[in-house]
Amino acid sequence: MTDAEATKKPAEQPAEPELPLFETNVGGQVMIVAELTDGQLAPVGLELLSMGRELADKLGNPLSCVVIGHNLGDVPNTLGHYGADIVYVADHAELAQYRTMPYKRVMCDLMESLEHPPHIVLMGSTTTGRDLAPRVAAHFLTGLTADVIEMDIGPYEHTNKADPEKVGLYEGCLYAVRPSFGESLKARILGPWKNPQMATARPGVFVPLQPDTNRSFEVKAIPVNLTAEDTALTIRDVVVELNKNVDLTAADVVIAGGYGLADAEGFKLMEELASCFDNAVVGASRKAVDAGWIPYVHQVGQTGKTVRPKLYIACGISGAIQHRVGMSKADTIIAINKDPDAPIFGFADHGIVGDLYQVVPEMIAQLKRQITAA
Amino acid sequence: MTNANFNIYVLIKQVPDTGSKAGVNPDGTIDRARAKRMMNPFDKFALQAALHTKKEYGGTVTAISMGPPPAKEILLEAIEHGADAGVLLSDRRLAASDTLATSYALTKVIEYLNTEKNHPADLIFAGLQTTDGDTAQVGPEIAERLGVMQVTYCEDFSLEGTTLVARRIVEGGHTVVATPLPALVTVANAYTPLAYKSLRGAKKVQYLARTPEVEAEYISVIDLDVVNADPMLAGLKGSPTIVGKTWKIGEVGGSCVVRQGQSVANMVTDVLDATPVDEFLNKKEAVPV
Incomplete structure (x- = not known):
């Protein structure tokens, strides 16, 4: 080894012991x-x-x-x-x-x-x-x-x-x-x-x-060998609850309402917007569910469902991370919120800053015109 | 049926209070040393279930927890609500326990109490999950180790003699199951919320605070040696899983086209034109304008 080569080498370090x-x-x-x-x-x-x-x-x-x-x-x-x-x-x-x-x-x-x-x-x-x-x-x-x-x-x-x-x-x-x-x-x-x-x-x-x-x-x-203990628990009844059968994960369109709706009545407006679409369901943020405006089965996000619809319309939802993880993979996200600094405008595709109680009825009216024209 | 002498355990955990701002870092992580502490909210439903069982069918309720010494607070809280006694498993060797190691340690506590009382547990209640772990795994893992029946996601129940009849939440509805005891039940938050503290319970805890020698009769703080647990199967060493790395959920987007300050009609038209809404429109039924 020449001197030049030797100076290029970094200072000798103790060899890392190899991990098994x-x-x-x-x-x-x-x-x-x-x-x-x-x-x-x-x-x-x-x-x-x-x-x-x-x-x-x-x-x-x-x-x-x-x-x-x-x-x-x-x-x-x-x-x-x-x-x-x-x-x-x-x-x-x-x-x-x-x-x-x-x-x-x-x-x-x-x-x-x-x-x-x-x-x-x-x-x-x-x-x-x-x-x-x-x-x-x-x-x-x-x-x-x-x-x-x-x-x-x-x-x-x-x-x-x-x-x-x-x-x-x-x-x-x-x-x-x-x-x-x-x-x-x-x-x-x-x-x-x-x-x-x-x-x-x-x-x-x-x-x-x-x-x-x-x-x-x-x-x-595969062989099935059950003992008497295995079958000691019996099923007395299986009950399907219709209102629990909201299939958020299979919907093409999710119309989601948040705390910005201000009350349970707001979800009627969400239902009306949803009725303009085929295979659309109503979703909700955790805050709206916690407020008791809509049952838990509608909840999207953290402790709710993860959805990936083709179209997601978020009304009065700020877009906190807990909600985002449940819906950010939607193909198209439209956000309606009166706060221009709401985090949802950071990751939606289209946003409207305005009062949802003005914007959503206008959207319903325009969609209905498109439907009748079709 | 009110004369039964059921041996009832309820498993509760102290968790950081994420509803309070204290100890919550801006990135959402928790500084456990600074955070406020509370009883895991799911466990309150389990405690209610245990106290309801005692009241309706007879028996004693022992609250069991695992954690550092301050976890004694939630055992006293359980006594205020009407539990008969509390047991805290506290040991430095439990640090970094995952769900399997936790289930081992708690199983050892349950087996120890069963021997002490000379009466194996009839019913063990646990919360569906914790707010700091969200796994819902420890309950079923304990049931497996004890070899007892389990009902998870329980939203309501009654006892017919020594048969537990429970309503269990499933996707799109519920099932009603009947099982012989002993059983471990994880209680969902659709169950009755925890009732107010009883006056008697609150007075008892006040008294215990003044007389530590009596408190020791109601709250035992024990370690792994007391319950004859192998430290190699607890804590970090007994945990088959480990957190390899954590990272923030990445920021996304920035491409949002925001309409602001125009007429509502124009903004809506603009957004609908830019979005392929046409494919999803409900054309099946004519909707009147």
Whole structure:
């Protein structure tokens, strides 16, 4: 080495000790659980298949989908068309309705029967997924991340000296990203020390793939062995409440009202605007729901629904981050607010600064003229 | 049925009061040292459920919490409302517990109390979720560890002997389930709100504040060793998950075309012209102008 070369080199630094390398991917499946409502596939299952497909392809592992119920008909094939490589089917009269213990038994038996534990297990962040997933995670004493809004695969370097046995570089980890602290922050949660790495995913966040009827996939029936204890809980009644069936996530157009409406009457105006559109529903900000002007099922955002309609009209909504995370992925956002500094004008596509009680009736009148002219 | 002697536990947590400005940083994160503290709002419904069960069907209510020493405040609050006793699991080795590690520690407390009382829990109530974690996982994970039945998202319930009949919220409606005890129930905020403090309870807590030796009979503060828990399975070491990184939810947009100061009719026409509203119009039925 010449002197010139030697001076170019930075001052000698103590070599970083190499971290032990751990490959968490041993070929285990990416497994998703598809939910049924009244025998129909719930949208979140198809959304999970889409996300699961991406994760499975990054890992190079198969994507499996579990469906549990009774008289499932063509449901398993549909799941194959939407991206599953293997569809596990548990079909049994005792499984017709969701119940914690029988479903947990089926899931745990299946997962234990595999050569490797699944690498990743995903369920919907629904009343079913949030009931079942922690029960399964606690059975396997593994990690579970709730209400995830983004996922990816990547490495993780654990250097926390407080926990020396776990220090190392881990490959093939599930990155499960969830909102925290009132949704002003996102946190990446990792659990690379044990498979399966589990998460529940928020409905309405991931977009299903286009179904492909030419895909090849396997359908496997899985044995159902339930004990008397498993079936000790019985279902006495299933009640569908019509006013609870507001399907915000499937609407093309969402007309959302906020605190700026000033009272419950304002939602009648929202209904009227919604009636000008096909497949339109009324949404609300948390403040409007908390004020008791409209039921919780209409709530968009933080603790409400995540929507991605083609058109979102926000009336009297300031656009706080808690609301934004639930609707910012709408194709077109129109905001009506009398405060020109409202945060919603920072991310809407079109804004009108004005009194919504003047703007909305004018909009209804103009839309009705367009409808009659059509 | 009012003579039953149910052993009822209610799991409650002290959380930062995000409704108060104190300790909330401008970016929305929480400085826990400066933040005001409160009982997790969801847990108030669970406490109400436990107290209702005691009143209607008989038994004793023990409030259980895990957290740093100030969490004793919410146990005293529970006693003011009518709980019989409080137990706080407080131990530095619990720091950085995720849901699985938390469920382990609380399960050990429940098992310890079951032995102490020589009567396993009949009903364990918990809030649906916490406002600082939002996971809704700890309840079901405890139920799994204890091997008991669970009902989550419970909005109403009654007891028929030792059968719990519960209304459980599901998407688009509810189901009514019946299960034998013991059971763990997570109570949704559609349940009855927590009633006012009882005069008797409030007087009792005032008395306890003056007489610490008596307070110790009602509120026990215990650590992992007391409940015979393995510290390797609690706290950071017992947690299979870790927060890898956090970041702010990115600012977006800036492309909004804002109309201001023109006539309302012009502004509306302008926006409707710029938006593909035509594809979504309801043309099925003629709407009168």
